[in-house]
Amino acid sequence: MQRHGLDHALLKENTVFVLALFASHQQIRRCISHNDKKYV
Known part of the structure; x- marks a missing residue:
């Protein structure tokens, strides 16, 4: 159980990390x- x-805590942490990574990638x-657009 422990x-x-x-594992659940790690998964949650990884999800947050992936979301942050994805957000910065989109940015x-x-x-x-x-x-x-500026250079065109």
Whole structure:
């Protein structure tokens, strides 16, 4: 039971990490596309 709780906590942490990573990736892509429009 303890192990399952640990796994669940890790999964939650990983989900937060992945979401943060995805959000920053979207932010970067938005910046890039914005810059591309500026240079065109």
